[in-house]
Amino acid sequence: MLKKAFFTNSSGIMCSRVFGFLRDLYTAHILGAGIYSDIFFIAFKFPNLFRRIFGEGAFTQSFLPSFIASQKKGIFAISTLLIFASVLFGLSLLVWAFSGFFTKLLAYGFTEEMVALAAPIVVINFWYLELVFIVTFLGTLLQYKNSFWVSAYNTALLNICMISALYLSRDAQSLQIVYFLSYGVLCGGVAQILLHFYPLLRLGFFRLFSVGFRHMWRVYFVRAKMHWADEGSKKVKHLAKQAKADIKMFFKQFFPAILGSSTAQIASFIDTMLASFLVSGSISYLYYANRIFQLPLAVFAIAISTALFPMVAKAIKNHEEKRALKSMKKSFWFLFVMLWVCSIGGVMLKDEIIWLLFEGGSFHRSDTLASANVFAMYMIGLLPFGLSRIFSLWLYAHQLQGRAAKISAISLLFGVVCSLVLMHYFGASGLALAGSLSGMMLFVLSVKEFGLSRFWDIIAYAKGWVLLLAIGAIEVGILYVFLHFFHIN
Template sequence: MLKKAFFTNSSGIMCSRIFGFLRDLYTAHILGAGMYSDIFFVAFKFPNLFRRIFGEGAFTQSFLPSFISSKKKGIFSVSTLILFAFILLVLSFGVWVFSGFVTKILAYGFDEKMIALAEPIVVINFWYLELVFIVTFLGTLLQYKNSFWVSAYNTALLNICMIGALYLARDKDSMQIVYFLSYGVLCGGVAQILLHFYPLHRWGFFKLFSVGFRHLWRIFFSCPKGAKHLALKAKEDLKAFFKQFFPAILGSSTAQIASFIDTMLASFLVSGSISYLYYANRIFQLPLAVFAIAISTALFPMVAKAIKNSEEKRALDKMKKSFWFLFMMLWMCSIGGIILKNEIMWLLFESGNFHRSDTLASANVFAMYMIGLLPFGLSRIFSLWFYAHKLQGRAAKISAISLLFGVACSLVLMRYFESAGLALAGSLSGIMLFILSVKEFGLGNFWSIIAYPKGWIALFLMGVIEVGALYSFLYFFHIS
């Protein structure tokens, strides 16, 4: 089951990344790089950030354990859906009414003309928040039934719809292209929701929704006194969920905050530093998503159910297999990425105005990122233990400490290694995250994870290779 779920997730993520790359290429070809592309990217920035923080972890990590523990799953799921949908609906209407103020916040450097052009685009793209919540909610329910293929592949539909919008608008003026692309985002969100309908029907969730709505009707309209116990139970479940949800948002947002800080610090360095970080991080994120995110997404429902049923040994066994598989995959990616850093960046980016000097600079940044691939990826395995035990607050604390450590390292290392120093600081932050996660997980549990035949030898070799890769890079970077 775990292998099947992993391959489903990894293939879906790879498919989505391919279409995303094609979307970026087509956007550059049709819209170019200038005022109008800046307007769209600013408008799409917040919904995309919301999707990453909310959709790729925080909601699932909080909702799924609460859903598993709930005695009244129907009313709990429907109450959560209605509450979040209503809050986002009000928020979207607020953005519509105060679109000028919101646009100025998102694009502080725009002049009045560009802000006026961007306002309606920001409003259109903001409606995607409502759609992406529904997608995340439905996908989390399917994960409860170990059905992962919809969540894995649905993001590709967003990219396909955006590519289709660009194709339809290819002969129009630039502002019309931006409108088409924005409506393509909404069409993609609707398509993502529709993709969930058949598996939801197959697993009986529409019946569950029906029961939940009937219970809510009894509480508020038909028989409020007789349904008092239902109301109390729903309130308890929602209170427990939100107690875990807000710390989970903090834990899920640290990577985005770190990226924002790195971009801000890079603006003080030589021209091109921000681009080096962006291009290198795009490649770094690929193995992290295909392996670490894919296997943690598949593993989480299994671990959460085992913990709920007091089967911790079974949960540890699942984590052990996942740990060593992830260890080998990320280890090979790390070594291959560091050795072939120049060739990878040359093959993907060196053309036109991206010169050889840019390739070498971004390759050094990429190598620094790859040092942190292994600890970042393995940390996700241990974080599942915290989320399954509803310890989101503890996971958020660990993430916050590693973030502050990374920022401190950035301020020091950027003085000596510029953009590569920022990437190195990110990797050191990942190592700190791994150490703190293992400490909180417990050395006894950690030993049970690595106690495979010759497992400690492999772990020792990991440390030696990581230190060797870091030393080699610093040495050659210094003499070059």
């Protein structure tokens, strides 16, 4: 089951990322790395941050254990959906009303003229937040039934819509292109939601929604008309009490998990804000480099942790710790080897990768070299960021989101301090290096909380270390020969 779920996730993520790279390639070719690309990336940063928090972190890792434990799954699911949808709708209205303030918050280093240009773009992109929550909610329900393909492939629809928007506006002025691209984001969100409907229907979730709505109607509307001593009233009161307890437990886990599972995303958000104080194009360098960095992280770390989490959570609930640890050990070594190979290749081929993917049109050789240095600094943190996800699952499965939040808060604070220091010496590359140092801190603290004895049981595998060193040596030799014959100036 784990292998099937992993390959479903990884193939879907790879498909989505391929379209994502085509989107970024097209964006770089049309907008380059300048003021208008910076405006769009700033506007897209906030909803994209929440997409990653919801889709790859806090919501999924808090909702799924609560949903598994819930006795009244229908009313719990519907209540959660309505609460979040209402809050996010209100937040989107707030951003619309005070767009200038929120834009300045996103890019404090922007001039007033740039803020005025970016504010409407920020508002358009922020509405995607409502859509992406619905996508994540529906995808998490499907994960409960071990159906992963929709969550893996749905991001491709977002990228396809954005590519279409770029194509339709390719001959327009730069600012108009940014508007088209922003509306393409919203179209992509709607398409992502629609993709979930068939598997939800096939797996019986619409019946669950129907039951949940009926229970909510009884709890919040019919109950008021019942006599307190009626048998029906007592049942409704019990239902309301159970639903309230489930929601309370979920939010008790959710709020710490917002920080606990979102270190990389929050750090990237802060880096973007700090980069607005650097030379023009720094935000774009960070964005393009981070996009490539996210590929191996998504294809391997996120894919395997997404597949592993429901299995670990169910095993912990059934008091089968040994089975959970066995699955974690297999996942750890597979992930270690894959990320080790990617890290070596990324650092050694940093210039060639950026050149191959982005150089051309308005993206010049100087942009390639600057982005490549940023990319290399990101790749240093690939292993610790990826492996820390395995050990974080242990805490989330035990509903210890508070401890995970504490670990992430420490690593995030450490990363921010490093960013403030290193950006003065290395610019955008310093911000990326600070993120990698934060990832190392996150890994060390996660392993400590997981337990050193359990960690030793996982890494005490001599054949694995021999294989790791052999693969690394062979890869370095092959890439050294390759670079001897082919490299860019």
